[in-house]
Amino acid sequence: MDRKFNRNLQLGYGISIVMLLLVGGISYLTVVSMLRSNDAVRHSNKIIRKLENAISLMKDAETGQRGYLLTGKSVFLTPYNGAPKAALKLIDEAAVLTRDNPQQQANIAGMRSVLLQRLTILQAMIDKRQRGMPINAADLDAGKAAMDALRSATDKAEAEEQRLLKQRTEVLNQYTAVTPPVIVVAILLAVGIALSSYIKVMRDIGIKERLRDELQLREQETAALNEELTAANEEITAANEELMAINEELEESREELESLNESLEMKVATRTKALADSEEETATLNEELTSTNEELAATNEELQATNEELAESQDQLKQVVAQLTTAKNQAEKSERLFVTIARNIPGSLILVMDQAQKLLAAEGDLMDRLGFRERQLVGKHLFEVAPSDRYAATKPFYDRMLAGEQFRMERKGSDGADYQVDFVPLYTEHDEVYAGMVLAQDITDLKKAEERSAKLAAIVESSDDAIIGKTLEGTITSWNRGAEQMFGYDEAEMVGASIFKLIPEDRQDEEPVILGRLSRGEKVEHYETKRKTSDGRQIDVSLTMSPIRDATGTVTGISKIARDISEQKRDEQRKNDFIGMASHELKTPLTSLSALIQVLNLKLRSNEDPFVPSALEKSLNQVKKMTGMINGFLNISRLESGKLQIDKHPMELNTLIGEMIDEARLTITSHTIVFKPGDRLIVNADKDKISSVISNLLSNAVKYSPRGKIITVKAGLVADVIQVSVTDEGMGIKPQDISRLFDRYYRVSSEHTRNISGFGIGLYLSAEIVERHGGRIWVESEKGRGSTFYFTLPVA
Numbered sequence: 001m002d003r004k005f006n007r008n009l010q011l012g013y014g015i016s017i018v019m020l021l022l023v024g025g026i027s028y029l030t031v032v033s034m035l036r037s038n039d040a041v042r043h044s045n046k047i048i049r050k051l052e053n054a055i056s057l058m059k060d061a062e063t064g065q066r067g068y069l070l071t072g073k074s075v076f077l078t079p080y081n082g083a084p085k086a087a088l089k090l091i092d093e094a095a096v097l098t099r100d101n102p103q104q105q106a107n108i109a110g111m112r113s114v115l116l117q118r119l120t121i122l123q124a125m126i127d128k129r130q131r132g133m134p135i136n137a138a139d140l141d142a143g144k145a146a147m148d149a150l151r152s153a154t155d156k157a158e159a160e161e162q163r164l165l166k167q168r169t170e171v172l173n174q175y176t177a178v179t180p181p182v183i184v185v186a187i188l189l190a191v192g193i194a195l196s197s198y199i200k201v202m203r204d205i206g207i208k209e210r211l212r213d214e215l216q217l218r219e220q221e222t223a224a225l226n227e228e229l230t231a232a233n234e235e236i237t238a239a240n241e242e243l244m245a246i247n248e249e250l251e252e253s254r255e256e257l258e259s260l261n262e263s264l265e266m267k268v269a270t271r272t273k274a275l276a277d278s279e280e281e282t283a284t285l286n287e288e289l290t291s292t293n294e295e296l297a298a299t300n301e302e303l304q305a306t307n308e309e310l311a312e313s314q315d316q317l318k319q320v321v322a323q324l325t326t327a328k329n330q331a332e333k334s335e336r337l338f339v340t341i342a343r344n345i346p347g348s349l350i351l352v353m354d355q356a357q358k359l360l361a362a363e364g365d366l367m368d369r370l371g372f373r374e375r376q377l378v379g380k381h382l383f384e385v386a387p388s389d390r391y392a393a394t395k396p397f398y399d400r401m402l403a404g405e406q407f408r409m410e411r412k413g414s415d416g417a418d419y420q421v422d423f424v425p426l427y428t429e430h431d432e433v434y435a436g437m438v439l440a441q442d443i444t445d446l447k448k449a450e451e452r453s454a455k456l457a458a459i460v461e462s463s464d465d466a467i468i469g470k471t472l473e474g475t476i477t478s479w480n481r482g483a484e485q486m487f488g489y490d491e492a493e494m495v496g497a498s499i500f501k502l503i504p505e506d507r508q509d510e511e512p513v514i515l516g517r518l519s520r521g522e523k524v525e526h527y528e529t530k531r532k533t534s535d536g537r538q539i540d541v542s543l544t545m546s547p548i549r550d551a552t553g554t555v556t557g558i559s560k561i562a563r564d565i566s567e568q569k570r571d572e573q574r575k576n577d578f579i580g581m582a583s584h585e586l587k588t589p590l591t592s593l594s595a596l597i598q599v600l601n602l603k604l605r606s607n608e609d610p611f612v613p614s615a616l617e618k619s620l621n622q623v624k625k626m627t628g629m630i631n632g633f634l635n636i637s638r639l640e641s642g643k644l645q646i647d648k649h650p651m652e653l654n655t656l657i658g659e660m661i662d663e664a665r666l667t668i669t670s671h672t673i674v675f676k677p678g679d680r681l682i683v684n685a686d687k688d689k690i691s692s693v694i695s696n697l698l699s700n701a702v703k704y705s706p707r708g709k710i711i712t713v714k715a716g717l718v719a720d721v722i723q724v725s726v727t728d729e730g731m732g733i734k735p736q737d738i739s740r741l742f743d744r745y746y747r748v749s750s751e752h753t754r755n756i757s758g759f760g761i762g763l764y765l766s767a768e769i770v771e772r773h774g775g776r777i778w779v780e781s782e783k784g785r786g787s788t789f790y791f792t793l794p795v796a
Helices: 002-071 074-097 102-130 136-245 249-345 389-400 442-464 481-487 511-518 566-603 611-641 653-667 685-702 760-772
Strands: 348-354 359-363 407-412 416-429 435-441 465-471 476-479 524-532 538-549 555-564 649-652 672-675 682-685 710-718 721-727 777-781 788-792
Touching: 002 074, 002 102, 002 136, 002 435, 002 442, 074 102, 074 524, 102 136, 389 407, 389 416, 389 435, 416 442, 435 788, 465 481, 481 555, 511 524, 511 538, 566 611, 649 653, 653 672, 653 682, 653 685, 653 710, 653 721, 682 685, 682 788, 685 710, 685 721, 685 760, 760 788
Parallel strands: 672 710
Antiparallel strands: 348 359, 348 435, 407 416, 416 435, 465 476, 465 555, 524 538, 538 555, 649 682, 710 721, 721 788, 777 788
């Protein structure tokens, strides 16, 4: 019986332990698999959030860029400045999270490439706007194409991650669906086996208790029998005296008593052995109870481990709560940023509404003008705060927007202002429209500017002159119909091309000098040169170029007007040919006349009539003036035909100036010429040509200043060049005449100059000679206070 009891007890506990281990193992594997699937799902959601956040940052950057392009205010670049780095960081983090997925690595690499391209286009458009350059359709199309490519790359990466998310979610759902039934079945099976073992053990314990009761009953019977034997012994002792009398009866009684004692001893031995067996069974039961206590202690340890796991879960829950708090703070920060941006967009109104058309946000400086005069609008329905007629007219647009359609329209306000209205649906992470944003902007000034631009464009397009826009680097940005007719290239060929395409090879060095002057803010007027047409012909053009400035005054581009003066040049050439031919024809008789007058003057110097020498002297002076004018015309003819030779040699400039002053003093007695030579000034120049420049400046100083005045000549080293100046105390020059003073045949017209002879070629020739020496010539003058003419020459 004891062996059967022990076997049942051991078998029951063994099966219970095995089932407990089996259930625990299955539960552990199932929970681990479910946690892994849950981590995979969370991993996919994290990647998707990073990709969506990157797109959101790019949208913020594009919104800021658009605001800047529309308004030119750098405050709109606030969301743009930090967005590129943050977006690239999110893309890189997504790339790290997907390093175990080659397909996603390729998708995210493509997305990063497209993102960099988009950022480059955004920055290029901002740079153009900052330089005041126009934003053309090609720029916008390139930006749109880059943004579409970015959205496509993002959608591809999100689609792949959504596929993985769906697959992982299905695995997680399978584990979630299978795990509870498996654990319940295993627990029920373990409980059933434990109950079966418990019933068998309790039944064995009952049998054992019944046997113990029988043993106790027999022991009581033995005790009663012992008491009876004790009483019998007492009776025998009492009867010994009576038995002593009857020895024979006592002997027989003794024999019977010995026999009875032997029987009783056998019975006592049997009872003692049964009692010993009962004590062994009790000890065995105590050992089993001790084993049960040990198992209970192990169960307590498992419960304690479970409590520790629950504590860890509680810590994780606290971390999740902290993350949610951080996300809430970020959301509040984003909301404050939205309000700040909305309030600082001039001439705008931004409304955000939910699917029930209740306002979630309302900001902008157009609220009062558009009828939103209440200050507490959030939470109210649109028909409660907007004028009823306007709400009825715009409700279909709200419905289209909340149905997922994004569109833009222009509307005329009751005040006559023009408004541009954008309707933008807002999506959840599951691509469901949860709200809509309406952005209204006052574009009245923009419309007027567009009208002015259209009128200006019509004027430019209808002009016969070539009107060309270009950058400071010489890249053509605009090309009108007059330019097409003049040069033979159409607009598509030239916009984006270099201006050097129109410049002959022998004049390529002109453009850098012109661009340098324009970049410094100078204006170039009536610059005559040659340009090349599409068929290789060279035409004469007169260029007027002006710098284009932005709102801050920075030069951002160049406007050029080119006029074809080929016919005018041909007329001038014919005129110059005639002048040259006539000058040559006149120079020969003048030379002879001069020689005859000089000979006649020598022969008649002793004539008693003083009129004769005086008349001959004046005649000779007039011949010299005529010869000077003819030489001027010849020099102009040579200059125009390119035959004016500059023969440079090293020389000392102070000596040349002194010689020219001494020569002038021979014929000039009405003015005092002051010159104090200084240090030696060595120049590499054509002595005859520089002499004519100095002679012309001295002659002009005498002609345009009253008699008795002083003419001051100076020469010295100034800023690494040699500078010569001639100052008079004459009538001065008006500011409007100074800019044209060195033009060919130009003479100042005033009452003081009517009786002064000249053809306006001296200063023109002087300017050409100085420029061909690599120098510069200019004048500083004030009306009524005299003039100072300067020219510079490079140091030899």
